[in-house]
Amino acid sequence: MRGSVTVTMAAPPEVVWDLVSDVTRIGEFSPETFEARWSGGATGPAVGAYFKGHVKRNGVGPVYWTKCRVDQCVPLEDFGFTVVVGDRDVNHWRYRLKAVPGGTEVTESFALETQAWSKLYWTLLGWARGRTNERGMRQTLERIKAIAESADAS
Structure with missing residues (x-):
């Protein structure tokens, strides 16, 4: 009920951080979440801030x-x-950044909450969803990498 993908980017943590923590840019990266906006008075990343994500499950629906x-x-860092x-709480998503020589190692992960419904879901469909999530995380990180490593990171 969890998974992660790590990609090393030839960009400093400051550039990568600005990309992963700006949820309004998620539509540029994610194969499923095509837009997001801060909500409840939040205007940027901070513990306790809320945002809404507009999702197209598996890239085809439902929306x-x-x-x-x-x-x-x-x-x-995190x-x-x-x-x-x-x-x-249903699912936890996380980006961990680690400065490495020549850039930043970024790990995106998810951890589905362990509840009766999620155990059943994971038993029946988890193998497929886990692979979908890992493909999606790799695609997200590769898209972030392309922007972070380009001159057009902002």
């Missing part, structure tokens, strides 16, 4: 909005958020 809460926000449905 729906998610409510997300920022849970980790350590500039240049940006994480939780997808919330009603009053329940």
